[in-house]
Amino acid sequence: MKGNRLQVAALAVALLVPALGGQxxxxxxxxxxxxxxxxxxxxxxxxxxxxxxxxxxxxxVNDTEMLGEDTIDxxxxxxxxxxxxxxxxxxxxLAEDIIFYLNYSTGSTLALKKDFEEERIAVMPASFHxxxxxxxxxxxxxxxxxxxxxxxxxxxVAANHNEGVAKVALFIHPSAFGRGPVEDLQKAIKAGLKLDxxxxxxxGKDLDNTAMLKRLMSKGTQYVLTHTVxxxxxxxxxxxxxxxxxxxxxxxxxxxxxxxxHYTGGNDLVALAGDAAENFHxxxxxxxxxxxxxxxxxxxxxxxxxxxxxxxANSHNYANGMMVAxxxxxxxxxxxxxxxxxxxxxxxxxxLAMNGDRSxxxxxxxxxVTFSTTDKAGVDTLQLYVVxxxxxxxxxxxxxxxxxxxxx
Amino acid sequence: MATNRWLATGNFFSxxxxxxxxxxxALDRSALLAAVCLLALWPLLVTIDSKxxxxxxxxxxxxxxxxxxxxxxxxxxxxxxxHAAFVGIGAYTVASFxxxxxxxxxxxxxxxxxxxxLGGLVxxxxxxxxxxxxxxxxxxxxxxxxxxxxxxFQWVINFMDFFNQGQTIxxxxxxxxxxxxxxxxxxLFWYYIxxxxxxxxxxxxxxxxxxxxxxxxxxxRDNDRAADAMGMHPGLTKVYAFALAGFFAGVAGGLxxxxxxxxxxxxxxxxxxxxxxxxxxxGGLGTLHGAFWGPAAIKALDLLVESFSSWVGEILTIxxxxxxxxxxxxxxxxxxxxxxxxxxxVANWWRIARSYVKQWPFxx
Numbered sequence: 001m002k003g004n005r006l007q008v009a010a011l012a013v014a015l016l017v018p019a020l021g022g023q024x025x026x027x028x029x030x031x032x033x034x035x036x037x038x039x040x041x042x043x044x045x046x047x048x049x050x051x052x053x054x055x056x057x058x059x060x061v062n063d064t065e066m067l068g069e070d071t072i073d074x075x076x077x078x079x080x081x082x083x084x085x086x087x088x089x090x091x092x093x094l095a096e097d098i099i100f101y102l103n104y105s106t107g108s109t110l111a112l113k114k115d116f117e118e119e120r121i122a123v124m125p126a127s128f129h130x131x132x133x134x135x136x137x138x139x140x141x142x143x144x145x146x147x148x149x150x151x152x153x154x155x156x157v158a159a160n161h162n163e164g165v166a167k168v169a170l171f172i173h174p175s176a177f178g179r180g181p182v183e184d185l186q187k188a189i190k191a192g193l194k195l196d197x198x199x200x201x202x203x204g205k206d207l208d209n210t211a212m213l214k215r216l217m218s219k220g221t222q223y224v225l226t227h228t229v230x231x232x233x234x235x236x237x238x239x240x241x242x243x244x245x246x247x248x249x250x251x252x253x254x255x256x257x258x259x260x261x262h263y264t265g266g267n268d269l270v271a272l273a274g275d276a277a278e279n280f281h282x283x284x285x286x287x288x289x290x291x292x293x294x295x296x297x298x299x300x301x302x303x304x305x306x307x308x309x310x311x312x313a314n315s316h317n318y319a320n321g322m323m324v325a326x327x328x329x330x331x332x333x334x335x336x337x338x339x340x341x342x343x344x345x346x347x348x349x350x351x352l353a354m355n356g357d358r359s360x361x362x363x364x365x366x367x368x369v370t371f372s373t374t375d376k377a378g379v380d381t382l383q384l385y386v387v388x389x390x391x392x393x394x395x396x397x398x399x400x401x402x403x404x405x406x407x408x
Numbered sequence: 409m410a411t412n413r414w415l416a417t418g419n420f421f422s423x424x425x426x427x428x429x430x431x432x433x434a435l436d437r438s439a440l441l442a443a444v445c446l447l448a449l450w451p452l453l454v455t456i457d458s459k460x461x462x463x464x465x466x467x468x469x470x471x472x473x474x475x476x477x478x479x480x481x482x483x484x485x486x487x488x489x490x491h492a493a494f495v496g497i498g499a500y501t502v503a504s505f506x507x508x509x510x511x512x513x514x515x516x517x518x519x520x521x522x523x524x525x526l527g528g529l530v531x532x533x534x535x536x537x538x539x540x541x542x543x544x545x546x547x548x549x550x551x552x553x554x555x556x557x558x559x560x561f562q563w564v565i566n567f568m569d570f571f572n573q574g575q576t577i578x579x580x581x582x583x584x585x586x587x588x589x590x591x592x593x594x595x596l597f598w599y600y601i602x603x604x605x606x607x608x609x610x611x612x613x614x615x616x617x618x619x620x621x622x623x624x625x626x627x628x629r630d631n632d633r634a635a636d637a638m639g640m641h642p643g644l645t646k647v648y649a650f651a652l653a654g655f656f657a658g659v660a661g662g663l664x665x666x667x668x669x670x671x672x673x674x675x676x677x678x679x680x681x682x683x684x685x686x687x688x689x690x691g692g693l694g695t696l697h698g699a700f701w702g703p704a705a706i707k708a709l710d711l712l713v714e715s716f717s718s719w720v721g722e723i724l725t726i727x728x729x730x731x732x733x734x735x736x737x738x739x740x741x742x743x744x745x746x747x748x749x750x751x752x753x754v755a756n757w758w759r760i761a762r763s764y765v766k767q768w769p770f771x772x
Binding site for chain 2: 078089095107110111113115118176
């Protein structure tokens with residue numbers, strides 16, 4: 001009897017071991033990634049849809065077996081826009097052996113830059129601050145930097161202004177994020193860009209901008225270039241509209257034309273400012289969902305597939321998160337196709353090789369994503385959008401600012 | 409008094425000198441020694457993730473800062489809501505050298521104990537400066553004066569190019585006799601350094617409270633006119649209390665700069681000042697060991713709320729807004745509950761537990 005039992009057990013083991021072994025071999029690899037961002041707290045209005053974009057795209061990758069039997073495990077942690085928590089999250093991710101890191105704010109990217117360098121891990125933040133890429137080989141911006149965006153807006157104003165040199169005011173966030181591009185615009189002016197900066201305003205938490213707007217008018221300002229977040233811009237637009245100072249068309253004489261960089265615009269601005277957002281000019285490298293196209297369709301389908309509401313689905317920050325997830329997925333695909341292990345080194349190598357024939361078009365951006373040892377910004381082209389009837393519509397074709405190279 | 413001091417139930421003093429001892433009983437001394445040994449040895453016995461080591465190091469830095477805040481607010485009774493600015497001054501003292509000499513200059517990497525000490529001294533100087541209004545101001549007015557300092561500090565850092573307009577100023581890796589501290593050793597190395605600093609500073613505070621300078625602080629807190637009548641100088645005592653607090657905060661700032669390997673204004677805002685004050689209140693104002701309980705309790709609360717928010721986020725669709733509210737809600741609630749039901753802080757629980765053990769098996 002005892003002998004029979006042993007024989008049965010031996011047979012079971014003999015059958016199960018190859019089966020389980022085969023299953024393990026067939027299960028594929030799990031590629032671990034980390035994302036730390038402000039899902040709650042300051043700037044979570046941008047961070048929340050961004051996180052959803054990242055999460056949904058990686059779910060799609062796994063659900064549709066885009067990487068074959070391999071899967072992506074992207075750990076998403078809320079850092080509440082607090083650098084100390086970001087650092088803790090990053091250490092946590094390292095313990096989990098991540099191969100790529102997605103960061104969020106300007107402050108935390110600058111604070112952790114040395115860690116990224118020491119860990120030799122490629123990082124893509126949601127901040128497009130040009131300083132993020134200085135003195136490091138591992139930080140890559142998804143799209144053109146804030147500096148490029150502001151210079152791009154300056155070029156657009158200079159090219160389309162009719163009489164003499166355009167007088168502009170800059171309305172910026174009182175932080176490194178806000179101040180970063182100002183110097184580059186000033187450099188561009190020195191290099192020949194026909195603009196006159198009459199004032200740089202670092203906004204506070206003002207509930208009323210009447211005095212500021214009157215002052216700008218008294219100085220002959222014609223254009224206000226903004227680089228901050230949406231709510232202060234919305235406050236200013238509403239005040240300008242109430243005072244009858246908003247230009248109905250670009251460059252209308254005696255009025256103010258408002259323009260802004262990536263984080264000033266999007267549907268949230270229209271929701272906050274209402275009719276006062278009309279004729280607001282916005283520049284970004286992302287597509288908008290109200291203009292049909294394969295990227296917009298993919299974005300809306302992804303959001304619908306995972307039950308996101310309209311606000312998230314149409315957010316440019318959802319596109320932003322989706323796009324970085326697309327880039328990372330493409331890097332894993334390419335690293336796998338290369339035949340080697342998908343490691344931090346391989347991801348970094350593939351990122352640096354993403355140019356020329358190997359550039360990547362995710363569809364959610366207005367141009368291809370290219371990186372190299374000298375190009376740390378993914379999408380170099382910008383698209384200008386203008387608010388008409390409560391929606392952002394593209395104006396002209398995507399462009400690349402010429403002064404960006406001149407001031408390097 | 410029992411002949412065997414190990415079996416003493418209660419404290420019996422037969423002279424003023426006895427009452428002023430650092431350790432009342434041999435058990436106290438042994439227990440503290442055992443606790444310090446345990447704190448020194450456990451990292452060698454247990455492997456712990458860098459994430460948790462960073463949390464522990466952050467708590468220890470906060471302990472140094474709250475030791476100082478406890479001196480000015482707990483012992484001297486002077487409210488300060490600009491403590492993070494003093495911590496920032498210590499950190500920016502170190503960062504100034506990085507700006508002037510470069511982040512990897514030998515001064516920063518090898519003379520780091522001196523720079524941390526210098527951070528404390530600069531903090532003390534600013535503490536004395538901010539303490540000057542305390543000679544004429546009290547209560548809410550003094551709170552506003554310290555708040556003003558916090559605002560001025562933030563404004564200056566945010567707008568001065570020298571301080572990189574508040575952006576992170578990197579600090580290089582330090583060296584010690586064993587060579588440069590590597591990334592793998594970083595958090596453990598700083599654990600031991602901060603622990604050493606805490607032991608030294610805690611003994612300094614305990615000793616200070618045994619001296620007339622320490623008793624002056626308490627006398628001025630309890631009744632500054634009476635203290636004046638007894639020959640003390642309330643004004644100078646207040647200035648010196650702020651200077652002491654500034655020194656502790658400055659040392660904490662220097663340690664933080666090296667621990668985080670960078671200094672940015674986001675770590676020294678009004679929010680952080682309020683956090684330090686909350687730590688002092690929750691730990692127990694006017695008690696030495698309250699400075700240890702408070703940071704541990706508040707940081708533990710932070711982590712718990714984070715986990716709870718994350719858990720809620722998984723089960724509720726409205727989690728975004730709800731989770732945003734949890735942290736300030738729980739933080740505020742804990743402060744209010746402590747002020748209402750346990751104004752003497754966690755330190756009082758410790759006192760009750762000790763009394764119970766000391767008097768056991770008697771109930772009184």
